[in-house]
Amino acid sequence: MIEVEGLSKRFGAKQALSGVTFTAEDGKVTGFLGPNGAGKSTTMRAMLGLIAPDDGHALIDGKPFIGLRAPMRAVGAVLDAKSAHRARSARAHLLALAYTNNIPKRRVDEVIDMTGLTSVAKTKAGRFSLGMSQRLSIAAALLGDPHNLVLDEPINGLDPEGVKWVRELCRYYASQGRAVLLSSHLMSEVALTADNLVIIGQGHILETTTVGRFVAEHSARSIRVVTPEPAKLKAIFANAEGISVAPDQRTPADPSIGEVFRITGADLVSAAHVFARAGLVTYKLVEEHASLEEAYMALTHSQTEYRAQEVGR
Amino acid sequence: MTDPDKNQTADVNAANANGMEPAVSESRVPAASRAAVRRSNRWSRRIRLSFLGVLKAELLKLASLNSTWILLGLASALMVGMAALSAWTTTFMASIDIATGKTLDHPKPLAAADLWAVLASSGSTAALVIGIFGVMAITSEYTTSAIQSSLTADPRRGMFYAGKSIAVALYALASGIVGILLASGTLLLFARGYDVTPLTGDQWRIIPITVVGFPLVIVLIALMSLGLGALTRSTVGGVSVVVVLLMVLSSVLAIVSMAVSRVSWLGTLAYLTPDMAMNNFLGGSIRSDAVSSVSTLQDYWIPEWWQSGLILLAWVAAAWIGGLVVTQRADVK
Numbered sequence: 001m002i003e004v005e006g007l008s009k010r011f012g013a014k015q016a017l018s019g020v021t022f023t024a025e026d027g028k029v030t031g032f033l034g035p036n037g038a039g040k041s042t043t044m045r046a047m048l049g050l051i052a053p054d055d056g057h058a059l060i061d062g063k064p065f066i067g068l069r070a071p072m073r074a075v076g077a078v079l080d081a082k083s084a085h086r087a088r089s090a091r092a093h094l095l096a097l098a099y100t101n102n103i104p105k106r107r108v109d110e111v112i113d114m115t116g117l118t119s120v121a122k123t124k125a126g127r128f129s130l131g132m133s134q135r136l137s138i139a140a141a142l143l144g145d146p147h148n149l150v151l152d153e154p155i156n157g158l159d160p161e162g163v164k165w166v167r168e169l170c171r172y173y174a175s176q177g178r179a180v181l182l183s184s185h186l187m188s189e190v191a192l193t194a195d196n197l198v199i200i201g202q203g204h205i206l207e208t209t210t211v212g213r214f215v216a217e218h219s220a221r222s223i224r225v226v227t228p229e230p231a232k233l234k235a236i237f238a239n240a241e242g243i244s245v246a247p248d249q250r251t252p253a254d255p256s257i258g259e260v261f262r263i264t265g266a267d268l269v270s271a272a273h274v275f276a277r278a279g280l281v282t283y284k285l286v287e288e289h290a291s292l293e294e295a296y297m298a299l300t301h302s303q304t305e306y307r308a309q310e311v312g313r
Numbered sequence: 314m315t316d317p318d319k320n321q322t323a324d325v326n327a328a329n330a331n332g333m334e335p336a337v338s339e340s341r342v343p344a345a346s347r348a349a350v351r352r353s354n355r356w357s358r359r360i361r362l363s364f365l366g367v368l369k370a371e372l373l374k375l376a377s378l379n380s381t382w383i384l385l386g387l388a389s390a391l392m393v394g395m396a397a398l399s400a401w402t403t404t405f406m407a408s409i410d411i412a413t414g415k416t417l418d419h420p421k422p423l424a425a426a427d428l429w430a431v432l433a434s435s436g437s438t439a440a441l442v443i444g445i446f447g448v449m450a451i452t453s454e455y456t457t458s459a460i461q462s463s464l465t466a467d468p469r470r471g472m473f474y475a476g477k478s479i480a481v482a483l484y485a486l487a488s489g490i491v492g493i494l495l496a497s498g499t500l501l502l503f504a505r506g507y508d509v510t511p512l513t514g515d516q517w518r519i520i521p522i523t524v525v526g527f528p529l530v531i532v533l534i535a536l537m538s539l540g541l542g543a544l545t546r547s548t549v550g551g552v553s554v555v556v557v558l559l560m561v562l563s564s565v566l567a568i569v570s571m572a573v574s575r576v577s578w579l580g581t582l583a584y585l586t587p588d589m590a591m592n593n594f595l596g597g598s599i600r601s602d603a604v605s606s607v608s609t610l611q612d613y614w615i616p617e618w619w620q621s622g623l624i625l626l627a628w629v630a631a632a633w634i635g636g637l638v639v640t641q642r643a644d645v646k
């Protein structure tokens with residue numbers, strides 16, 4: 001279990017973390033979500049004693065990381081895809097890390113096999129692709145068969161097979177009763193893997209919840225209608241309070257005739273009945289959930305630090 | 314940690330029996346992990362951070378880099394090369410008549426003190442290479458972000474720094490010993506056939522200074538550079554400081570003191586620089602024809618050999634402790 005309590009850190013003029021508090025429970029995958037520069041990496045580094053926080057502390061299974069007798073058994077961490085000396089072979093890198101904690105040599109070969117690095121074990125780490133480097137970082141994290149996994153954007157650079165493998169690894173470690181903290185800037189990725197959610201923006205925790213609850217709260221329902229009679233449709237809801245009708249973009253899945261509308265605030269069943277009574281012709285009538293990505297964007301939009309201009313502006 | 318249950322064990326055996334090789338695939342990753350957990354219960358209790366383990370890791374880290382062998386080899390080669398060059402000069406001077414420039418039928422005997430001095434001073438160029446080795450041993454951790462995995466495996470930074478220091482010292486020591494042994498051999502080859510006058514009076518101390526002092530100085534230079542690397546956390550910065558301290562500073566001070574006769578005390582200041590301290594220490598304050606004795610005629614204070622040793626030690630201690638403090642305090646981003 002990883003407990004983070006009131007972590008604050010300032011880098012020069014920038015307040016990187018302000019009172020970050022959350023817990024990554026045993027037996028759960030905790031998704032740590034936030035835009036670039038939100039403080040995910042800083043929080044993870046502070047947990048592991050790489051950054052000294054100005055205030056607050058982090059406990060690994062109830063103890064500060066720095067004082068642990070067997071750090072690699074307590075925590076396996078992937079903080080950066082590139083975490084090995086470029087001129088050192090993958091195996092020598094892992095073996096050196098294993099030596100520090102008196103981990104037997106055969107465990108090194110074991111993690112090399114597990115991460116699919118067997119054929120490149122003697123290759124210098126500097127010649128690895130991003131995906132291979134990521135696998136090497138994960139191999140290093142697994143060396144001590146740790147009770148807690150801390151993974152900072154572990155799927156960056158991985159191929160689809162590798163992404164799936166990391167997902168299964170996270171689920172497997174959680175099923176063993178261990179704590180997994182998984183950071184990402186992609187909601188879709190975390191929603192597939194995580195049980196709990198911690199959302200951070202500009203150094204503040206915005207929300208601590210579970211994936212299920214987040215889905216229930218934030219996925220607003222709407223109805224999409226394709227009709228050749230837009231005036232009639234607008235007239236039906238003209239006086240209805242809390243219901244809005246707005247033109248929507250046509251997708252390839254829509255019929256190519258008629259006009260597309262999105263109706264929010266209306267119930268599917270009653271809308272269908274009203275349409276039938278009014279004799280409205282519809283080519284398509286479907287209820288949709290707003291995507292999790294949209295809900296997450298809405299939550300963090302004001303907190304985004306590095307924002308690109310909209311395309312075409 | 315959960316105990317492995319029997320059913321999982323059976324699954325793993327079945328998977329192994331089917332000849333599934335370890336690679337990333339859908340179904341067998343959990344199987345492999347499960348097998349790992351089963352085996353890990355036997356060894357995971359013994360996992361423990363220890364200083365010996367950290368030292369072993371640092372020794373392996375250095376041994377697994379080509380740059381280590383190149384730099385250490387170059388350092389030893391430079392020691393031998395310098396010894397050969399000065400040995401050749403010494404024997405050449407003994408075999409000619411300095412007044413007429415003609416070759417003597419019977420060369421003058423060589424002074425043992427001169428030969429020892431040749432040996433003792435053969436490391437001054439190699440010191441720079443050893444310095445680069447010391448700097449890179451720690452700055453490469455930062456420039457390649459390997460420091461993150463190093464400090465996650467061993468969050469006790471003092472232990473990490475001490476382990477690295479000892480590893481660097483051991484490699485530098487090996488290079489120094491190999492260098493001086495080969496240099497002695499070279500010197501013997503050159504001095505063959507010449508008469509050698511024995512050491513006289515207090516000249517005997519050149520023997521322990523060379524035999525013990527020389528490798529020690531190489532180790533000290535390596536540790537000072539490691540400290541400077543840890544202070545700057547940048548290869549360019551660290552190497553620059555080493556070059557300034559080992560080459561530029563003393564030359565500048567010596568030149569200025571010669572040019573401006575009124576401030577000749579700058580000459581004393583030059584003796585406080587690490588490289589002059591190193592050379593003066595290894596020279597053993599012995600008057601010798603082979604070692605340039607211009608400086609001994611100056612009117613400013615020149616430290617004794619042992620004082621120079623202490624000056625060098627002070628430089629090393631300051632740089633190493635400074636590096637320790639920065640290593641312990643700095644945030645690793």
